[in-house]
Amino acid sequence: MDTAELQEQIAHLKDQIALLPKGTITKKKVNDKEYFYHRWSESGKRQEKYVSAAEVPTLHAQIKQRKALEKQLRDLQKQLPRPPSAASRELSTTIRTGEELRAFSAGVRQYRKRECFQQLHDYIYGPVQDKVLILYGLRRTGKTTLIRQLFAEMSNDDLSKAAFIQVGPKNTLAEVNRDLRRLEKQGFRYVFLDEVTLLEDFIEGAALFSDIFAACGMKIVLSGTDSLGFLFAEDEQLYDRCILLHTTFIPYREFESVLGIRGIDEYIRYGGTMSLGGVHYNERSTFATKERADEYVDTAIARNIQHSLRCYQNEGHFRHLRALYEAGELTSAINRVVEDINHRFTLEVLTRDFKSSDLSISAGNLRRDRANPTDILDRVDVAAVTENLRALLEIRNKEEQTVPLDDIHAAEIKEYLDLLDLTQDIEVLHLPHVGEKGSRTAIAQPGLRYAQASALIQSLLLDETFSALSLPERNAVQERILSEIMGRMMEDIVLLETKLANPNKQVFVLQFPVGEFDMVVFDPAAASCEIFEIKHSMEVVPAQYRHLADPQKCAETEHRFGPIMAKTVLYRGEPQTVDGIRYENVEAYLCGLGK
Template sequence: MELFELQAKIADLEQQIAELPAGSVTKKTINGNMYFYHRWTENKKRREKYIPAEEVDSFQKQVERRKALEKELKVLQKQLPKKSVSAVSAHTFATNIRTGEALRTFSASVRKYRKRECFRQLHDYIYGEQQDKVFILYGLRRTGKTTMIRQIFVEMSDAELSKAAFIQITARDTLADVNRDLKTLEEQGFRYVFLDEVTLMEDFIEGAALFSDVFATCGMKIVLSGTDSLGFLFTEDEQLYDRCILLHTTLIPYREFESVLGIHGIDEYIRYGGTMSLGGVHYNETSTFASKKSADEYVDTAIARNIQHSLRCYQYEGHFRHLRDLYERNELTSAINRVVEDINHRFTLEVLTQDWKSHDLGISASNLRRDRENPTDILDRVDLVAVTDSLRKLLEIRNKAEQTLALDDIHAAEIKEYLDLLDLTREIDVLHLPDVSRKSSRTVIAQPGLRYAQADALIRSLLLDETFSALSLPERTAVQERILTEIRGRMLEDIVLLETKLANPKKQVFVLQFSVGEFDMVVFDPVAGSCQSFEIKHSTEIASQQYRHLIDEEKCAQTEHRYGPITGKFVLYRGESQVVEGIQYRNVEEYLRSLA
């Protein structure tokens, strides 16, 4: 194997290993029942986490896969000539540093990758004027951080690359180690230093000013990256206040999902969107959110671990607040997962019960009756009260056997604060007319694939209820698809609301509810004193019923009295853009691409 191929293979293996769980799977017998746990060592302490029985096989395979890859990595590393480890003598450094030709190899596989829109900010920092600031590249796992750094190396000339270093931080490293290595690099004329997963250092948050005050001010361009988003936010608030540039990668809008990954279609984004993972032609099967198991694993490793690591390292663990007891009993990961699931369960319940109560299920029933290929009156025969009760009961499912501390509203509220800080959740205002004093909101999960995977699993559980037990397979399939269509419709609304809000920071974006009916979205421009109203439909067909609220004279009069003239009335849907009876029908994918 050529040296170039060998180094590329090693870099690929290291990345795969980092995404798999370390440690082992163990089992315990409690009151005659068998329970399984993930056991691993972290910061010289043994950690354990409960694994649901249905996930044990999958988890065990991941552990075994990691061990196999580690063996393969050791074999390949032995084939490396000593001089190829680094352009600088490896023994002079305390941390794992790549320089010179090793960086060309490290970046080779991303040469043809398309760039995220936020790449320009990183590029401008590296090649711009000296600012005496460090650049912080942070976000949840699999959102493109390390890829962006490797893309910078691809663009560097030989002269620039000779002055660049990439430091892969581990939990064993300390700020003292990094400080010594940076001084050595500085003495040898290095100008560009990238530190990946820098928050793994236990003392990073308390001592991060070192990077700006000592090295950035002396002319080094320092890029700090990692998945510990909360840790970076804590750091920016204290040690690096006014001495850093923050770039958050977590939110991946539809236009980037389509342009960077080359995957087209809003339904693909609804089902799998939220990370930059790409599995080629098998993308659907290998997506981070291809199943509830993979979605839950992502919450555990990318979100829960993120929050706990930050709280453990910040102010000597003084920021846990009411979550300390959960953390000390190894139940905080489970609690965070339950809060995320509750947000999605409430979303699912709201979609279904509101639809059924407001006769939209009658629309679903009508659609099924008129279906050209498989007409059915199944929804006319379903006991909706029983179905709703069944769904409510499902929301109370908890792993009671493993809980020693109840999860109350205070715990949930504090966890929700951290989810907001991670940009995983956002609130969309719901305003009311004519009662302007009423105001509520709905929580949007910024990674749609995560929400869909959990909602889909909930619906599958619902269809196992007695209410459906007597139905034929075609009937059960029809009901499931109809309900999931309703879920996709509401998710489409949330996606449009969130992306419109982010693209229009000086405007007010909200849902406007009336005594009867609503505008799915209103965009109010306080400077111009005008607004636009929208209906958002997960449909490829046009029907007058879709825009009945937009042409309702009373609703329009109330809206204009409060928010000024309505300068545009739109229906966003999945069909062709056109004008119908004065209403602008616009393809929703075209609309989302246009947002910047």
């Protein structure tokens, strides 16, 4: 077929395509009723139109026909001779190939691999799927390292067909498209695009990567820190044409196995990122200081959310957070939520003047301490301590907010934190009142929480009454406060990781009128359960398992959740059995999850 015939067929196909609807059909469920909408993009803007259920089959067939014709069109266009100017045009993006990739990967050859590396490897070397792989997650969670490790393992032949494209904020989707076409013509098969969400029109045009290049046999990996941007692109353009690989959540077992750092306390202090491995990790960790943690909240979380919302639907998805964004207060609201999210993510956290729950809880525990009771925190100037803490955390009180915060703001911030995999709700159930339910929110990056808790200690040191204590007294109070914080954080870590490792089981806290089981793992299929106490301790004390041994609590639990198959105390000591109660080391327990 000569060029003239090709062009004639192409023109005919274009005329047929123009008469057919584009886009997709989506379904929404409201009050148990299903509604259908036709979605498509036009001039960079998303359009949406309601369609009746009767119209759906015809519309679906027309959209399917259009896609088939578009594929024919692409196949014909590939047969057209390329203009010489297109082949000689300079690349617009920064691209590494060949020996540059070998040098790029040299620094990570000795690094241990994250568990998700295998999924990346399988995509690259697996069969062609007409899909792109999206490698996404918050900053410093190992995305680029995974890609460099893959380059390090490539044969010379595969590496000669690989390219790493660094997208910049000034690049456009048209420029990336042009560069990809040139790479395709030169025989490149494996293409990695880093920080692709910096493209202003990425969300609206993401289908380009799957429908054009992946469909033609290229393996395309899109990576970046803008997690919400990728999720919006999946909903808007990519649908079932992408594989999602998320790096944000780093469980304890990976913290230990990849970084070579052992100990639940180390994970509590610094867990959440993989910015370093090995020597001097503690001093240089992302969460080693309050200032670094604040910078991370600002750049990796708050700006992530803001950038995605700005680029999605022409800023039409800010919803009720727009006023906060325009007033420059969205970061402050997110910071406040992250600080308090472990136990009290409620409207009150956002609207009332900041008050430290850590301080009040520790005061009560110090008064009740059996060995060395003290009322020192009752004598401390709480107002001054709270003000110092508020200043350290850079959290605005209600009178400093120009935009009032309400329950809608709280709910929307929570939605985005959930989408980032930064937070996870844990159920809190009650017996005998089975209808009473609650939840507690765990944070997936414990170092963030601990950095803010450390700020409390700094605030206490500024109080005159506290400073008047002797050095041993000050150290004892600080140690007790941090122990309380770590204990509560350890509970959240165990609950979160157990829940994620057991998707077919129900993991929850079970509260009674007096006392609670720190964790219950209910297996609906087996109609049985296990009960746990979680203690930040290395010692065995009978009081630790008094609830597990309580006949009434156990009977009520078995009536509701089936036979109790195991009673376990998770703690930091060695494994042993005491009075029929199993003691298990918490680090060994966490390392065993998911295996």
